[in-house]
Amino acid sequence: PLLPATGSYAEAAGRSMPSVVNIYTTTAPSRRERNPIVEDPFFQFFFGDRMPGGRGEGQGQAPGRNPGPGQGQQRPQSLGSGVIVNAQGYIVTNAHVVEAASQIEVALADGRRAQATVVGADPDTDLAVIRVELPDLPAITLGSTARMRVGDVVLAIGNPFGVGQTVTMGIVSALGRNQLGVSAFENFVQTDAAINPGNSGGALIDTQGNLIGINTLIFSRSGGSQGIGFAIPSETVREVMDQLIGSGTVTRGWLGVETQDLNAKLVESFGLSGTSGALVSALVRGGPAEDGGVRPGDVLIAIEGKPIANSSALLNSIAALKPGSIAAVTLLRERKEVKLSVKIGTRPTRKRA
Template sequence: MKKPLLVLSALALGISSVIAPVTATAALPVSVNNQQLPSLAPMLEKVTPAVVSIAVEGKHTSTQRLPDSFRFFFGPDFPEEQIREQPFRGLGSGVIVDAGKGYIVTNHHVIDGADKIIVQFYDGRELTAELIGSDKMSDIALLQVKAPKDLAEIKIADSDQLRVGDYTVAIGNPFGLGQTVTSGIVSALGRSGLNIENFENFIQTDAAINSGNSGGALVNLNGELIGINTAILGPNGGNVGIGFAIPSNMVRNLTEQILEFGEVKRGVLGVQGGELTAELAEAFGYETNQGAFVNQVMPDSSAEKAGLKAGDIIVSINGKNIRTFGELRAKIATLGAGKKVTLGIIRDSKAQDFTVTLQEMVQNTVKADNLHPGLVGAEFANTSSSDNTKGVKVTNVAEKSLAARYGLLKGDIIIGLNRSPIKNLGELRKALDKNPAVLALEVQRKDAVLYLIIR
């Protein structure tokens, strides 16, 4: 990605003939009438070293169907489609959330499809990062670098405590210019329906956010992380005073799941609904139009088991108010499967509380290409409650791939690696992080247990 060319111009005023040479520079005052002038500098001196620039390289693959005339001239064995690879480069930002382990949070769309991820730190150092895991539906990715001992990290704040009007500071790498700081306020909360990603519960801010700020930090005046900058609303990717960030509580929930399970174990409530309009609120005897209206409760879902009904108005999660159905959907999805939540409900004009244990949404598969060279071509997922065995399920194996050559089959369940039990993708990833010279995969195949040796 090319950096934009900045052109500076000045009026030709014959400055040298008008202004006398300056012999001394007067320092700006730090206080007036013995009162310290306000400045963000002390806070930023602590926070900015924890915000990094990210450069990625990769290839986009596209498939183009060839005209039938090609097969006529070159014969029936000529391929019907042509695969093209287009190299790309991209820039973004990231935030160090654990200095000791070298964990860095950024956006999924920043690193999507990247073969190489380079992190540049505040002091100019560069390190290659490894992708630990990402979640496209909420646009979060977790990277790791082999961390030096002197990295800084950002403390994560409780984003549920944010209010419209709170001051915000955005830190990132816009247009590849280098680290840049802008300030503003929280313009709105619980924004959704922007058609950006599947789960939207954005903080809206007027702090200037531009292309390249994606994955950077949105902090409060205490220097605590309140969000990960992810999107802007403006022509040609330019700032118009409307930017969006993923709340820090969502970021924390998602990264914890990626570390524990190797993927996001998304929770599902089992309701369909929409926004609570003023007309609906009046019809159901509710005084405001903030909340999520339930149109339908799905059979055998978490919501049905807890006693929710169509016509209920969900107004809070774990005692914290929600404003929209989109906010409800995003928070439930990122809390994680198996979590117990308390929902505040308005039913027949009366407030009630219901405790719900979230079920697990159908899991997405994870490509094994980045886990180990011998597993290239396989796709994995955590086993579900319908599987009798707990482990990592092989959901697909590409023909003639290395994984196929080593004997992996679709439907296999990996239950052990080098005599250590494997219960989920997180444990498999941790075991492979040790770079064993030989993999002895213990595999459950139907009713039999066997070992596959991968070198």
């Protein structure tokens, strides 16, 4: 809801702006050439990449800064945003912002600058944690999307085009947006708040100033904001950052299946009553599902008693399980319900459910 008295969002923005940082990364050209994600034009647009011949103030130069000796053309610079999540110097950003960086510099809203190190990255969610050694860091308050509704007002904070910290306003356009094909785990908050190149890794906050998402991508034909932006929800941010801070990696459950969503034709073919569930199209040989008795053609309808709506829901349900645990898997086979006990494996990076 609108803040009372003035209807202004200045108070919410003021609470969060000190926690949002600008991130400048330096990438050796040889490493950059081998990085398909940074070279992807889609990520270049959103990342705000300062490439030779691009829109920066000079070749390989971050806005408002002069390149050091020998750094102009040899060490391209890129920019993004990040969010301070605790006073110990941990900052959450996007994995694609820092994954190819040979050097990372963080600029705080109060003018301080520091070199950062990568604590860990999770390509499956496009999240990463970096750390700086500075005192008196203003950590943001993590909120929740559980009570967010389509139509709620949100604010995006970041460094678009390198012009400096900027706040834009919009609404929640959709919740739980998935199947976009941009990352393994998709449960995005969609917003029409203006998100532009350089905002990647910045904050999406509610009207109380709480973090509800990390801005991660846009759909755009021009490279600029067209009102279709996506943020990783705070629940995912919290889960991933806790694991990265604790161990530097993220561990998830794995079933070892390839699945597809059900459509009307498949429902008719398999004699099903609805389109809820995930059809097993293939198994990983020697994987948990095959060892547990799952077969191609089975329709997975529940995990641990919780219904499975589609392949995306299956992926998220399995990932949340502890590797080594025994999961109750309910499926339909030849129009009959079958219950199996399957030992959950450890998910390899960038694999299916």
